[in-house]
Structures are given as structure tokens and as C-alpha cells.
Amino acid sequence: MKQTAKELYAQLYDVRVPDWQGAVNFYRELVANVNSKYIDVLEIACGTGRIAIRLAQDGATITGLDLSPELLEIARGKSIGVSNISWVQGDMRTFEIDKKFGLVIIPGHSFQFMLTPDDQVKCLENIKRHLLADGTLVVHLDHQDVSWLGELVTKKEPAFETGRELIHPITGQKIRTFYLWTFEPSTQTAAVTLRWEETSADGSVIERWEMNPMPLHCVFRFEMEHLLKRVGFSIEAVYGDFFKSALTKESGQMIWVVRNKAG
DSSP states (O other): OOOOHHHHHHHHHHHHSOOOTTHHHHHHHHHHHHHTTTOOEEEESOTTTTTHHHHHHTTOOEEEEESOHHHHHHHHHHTTTOTTEEEEEOOTTTOOOSSOEEEEEEOTTGGGGOOSHHHHHHHHHHHHHTEEEEEEEEEEEEOOOHHHHHHHHHOSSOOOEEEEEEEOTTTOOEEEEEEEEEEETTTTEEEEEEEEEEEOTTSOEEEEEEOOOEEEEOOOHHHHHHHHHHHTEEEEEEESSTTOOBOOTTOSEEEEEEEEOOO
16 A cells, blocks of 8 residues: 555655754753753654654653654654653644643744644643743744745745655655745745655656645744743743854744743
8 A cells, every 4th residue: 555645754754854953952951951850851743753762862751742643653663662751642732641841842843833823822821731830841933034935925836846855764765855835924824735756766756745735834033922921931032043042133943942930
């Protein structure tokens, strides 16, 4: 049976999505601070466990949560023998875990899957319920390139662009990647459609897959500040990269470090 696009997405995830520079050490530093207090860590939208497994291997007690069973299947396979990590399938807006955490992280722009104010608030309120008093939340967002978004709006006929050629980590086959971006200004929604082609030695296409468009909300700085304060978080810092640089117009990332107000 031909594998689904979701299965292929999960299998290619680790070779398709690189680490952001400095990200793992940034999270390790935060974990070291809570580890000294024997406090558990939750990673939301953990995917294939790219970050969670490394933090667990450092000694932290980690729970990884993700909506995708395909991604979690990969994560479980990668973490065999790692006893201090557990995996939970769930929606970041509605998950229920019978414990509270000292640190919650949402890496990789995944909070941007929350497309409406209601979704955003539900997610943040649910996280707050799972945080210890004075616990820390870290949210990693894309720092929007408004000129690129403007270009997407003015394109009359959006077309697929060619991405990197990948080697499938299981089959060893060459996979060509393609992507198509669109942007709807009225809802601040960007959407990407992914396409893959498995090719033979002569370059001919053996199989082709295409995902449904994946919508992402484009979050701007003061929108996020209002959201966090509305839910009751105290903002400690906002960085433009994982080396704790100030957020400027040149910054490609937006990293929020906030604390659950005690009481």
C-alpha cells in the first residue's frame, strides 16, 4: 500500500527541518535551571522528538506532546531505552496531563498553528493550568518578513518552487521537494502546500505526494504581548535569536520567555 503524505512528512521531518542555530543549547540552559529543582519539562508540538530526546538524554524528565500520531511514532522509535521521556498525543488547546511542569516549551513556530484569537487564548490558558506557580513558558515564533508577505499577496498565480533534494532516511531513495506559499492579509494567515517526488536513477518520477495546505497564523510582536498579558503571564524577555540578541527588524526569530504569575 502506498504510504500517505502524512506518513512521508513524518519520515522526512528530521532531514527536512534543521535545528535553529543555538536553539538546543538555549533550551538546555533553561532545563538546567529547573532540573536543579527536580521539576518536569513539557514540550508542546514535539514532532519526532528532535529536541525532547536530547534534553532527556541530558537527564531531564520530559513529556512530549503532539497532535500527529505519525510524528509520535517516529519519536517513540528514536527514544527506545530512554526511560525519562514519555509521549502524549493531544491538541495543545485541550490536552490534559495529570501533572504540572516547571518549564513548557513550544519550539519551531508551532504556536502559529493557532489560527484565531480563541485558539491562541485556549492554548495559553491550558498551558498556564499545567504550569507550576512561577513556572516558565518559552514560545518560539517566526519574526514576520512583511516584504515577503507582501510579495505573496501580489502574486497573481502562486506556483510551486523547488526546494532541497532529500535522501529518504529509511529507503535511501532521492526525494525532490516543492512548496507553494500563499498569504491572506485579512486573517494574517500564511499557508504552505508541500509536494514530494520520489525519483529513479534517471530522474523520472516514481511516486508523487502532496499535503493539504498547512495554514499558519503570522503573529506580530505586540499581538503576542497582548495575548500573553491577557492570559496572565509575566514577560521576562523577547529575543531575536537563540543567542539572546535583541529583537530588531533584521531578526528572523521571535523567542518569548514568560513566567506564570504566582497565585
